[in-house]
Amino acid sequence: MSESVRAVERALDILLCFSRQTPELSMTQIAEKVGIHKSTVHRLLATLENKRFVQRDPDTGTYRLGIHLLQMAYLTLEHNDLSHLATPFLRILSEQYKENIHLAVMDDIDVVYVNIIESPQRVKLAAALGQRLPAFATASGKAMLAFMPDETVRRILKRGMPQYTQYTPLSPETIFEDLHHVREQGYALSEQEYEEEINAVAAPIFGAEGQPIASVAIAGPSYRLTREHMIDIAPHVCTTARDITQEMAMAAISQVNTNVASSIAKEIGK
Numbered sequence: 001m002s003e004s005v006r007a008v009e010r011a012l013d014i015l016l017c018f019s020r021q022t023p024e025l026s027m028t029q030i031a032e033k034v035g036i037h038k039s040t041v042h043r044l045l046a047t048l049e050n051k052r053f054v055q056r057d058p059d060t061g062t063y064r065l066g067i068h069l070l071q072m073a074y075l076t077l078e079h080n081d082l083s084h085l086a087t088p089f090l091r092i093l094s095e096q097y098k099e100n101i102h103l104a105v106m107d108d109i110d111v112v113y114v115n116i117i118e119s120p121q122r123v124k125l126a127a128a129l130g131q132r133l134p135a136f137a138t139a140s141g142k143a144m145l146a147f148m149p150d151e152t153v154r155r156i157l158k159r160g161m162p163q164y165t166q167y168t169p170l171s172p173e174t175i176f177e178d179l180h181h182v183r184e185q186g187y188a189l190s191e192q193e194y195e196e197e198i199n200a201v202a203a204p205i206f207g208a209e210g211q212p213i214a215s216v217a218i219a220g221p222s223y224r225l226t227r228e229h230m231i232d233i234a235p236h237v238c239t240t241a242r243d244i245t246q247e248m249a250m251a252a253i254s255q256v257n258t259n260v261a262s263s264i265a266k267e268i269g270k
Contacts, residue, residue, distance in 0.1 A: 024062040083115040086244045099220035100125045104140040109156045111141040139190035139202035144212035146182035167192040187234040197222045201230040203241035
């Protein structure tokens with residue numbers, strides 16, 4: 001085995017040290033796991049850190065998988081994986097609040113439902129997988145727009161802001177003020193903005209670099225889902241979104257390990 005291939009194998013072995021159970025490791029722990037002298041591990045970690053495959057915590061000195069690896073892993077997690085990973089968390093919300101639970105992603109200027117758990121109550125919303133709704137007039141959309149660059153939001157709003165109800169926001173200034181509150185409180189509300197007598201509360205799900213990749217929402221008739229009730233349940237929606245975010249991150253790490261193992265096999269087989 002050539003020295004270059006040996007170095008690649010050792011670097012990949014280091015990346016494989018990280019897992020759900022051990023997301024952060026010290027240099028000493030890594031050296032013990034891979035059976036390599038600490039000076040060699042130090043050189044390899046420096047190279048991996050320079051390429052953003054690992055990152056070092058300046059306070060604790062421990063290492064974790066870097067943003068470059070997670071970006072690559074998230075590219076392999078399609079909407080179907082997101083929906084599958086989120087379903088257990090969505091069911092918990094459904095069981096507790098008995099309203100429609102929506103998982104949505106952004107597509108151009110709209111939100112698209114990729115998972116729906118219908119309310120068990122007789123009076124409920126009619127929603128369908130793949131349904132598209134305007135991002136600016138929905139809680140699901142605003143939960144994501146609030147954490148996007150202002151320039152991106154402006155481009156979306158310039159594409160049109162139709163008035164769907166008497167409560168639909170009609171100016172970019174109104175939207176930006178609302179999005180400012182969403183960033184502060186961590187969740188978005190929609191009170192009959194897209195459809196009369198329908199309210200919703202939503203929170204964002206984030207990707208590898210902290211960008212919003214989806215949102216989870218509770219939606220229902222306004223007489224049941226009042227503003228006061230939405231504010232009461234908003235912390236649980238936010239917790240659910242954070243749990244899904246973490247689950248996605250863990251799935252990405254698992255995907256990284258799978259990719260790394262495959263790379264090792266290819267290198268050794270050369």
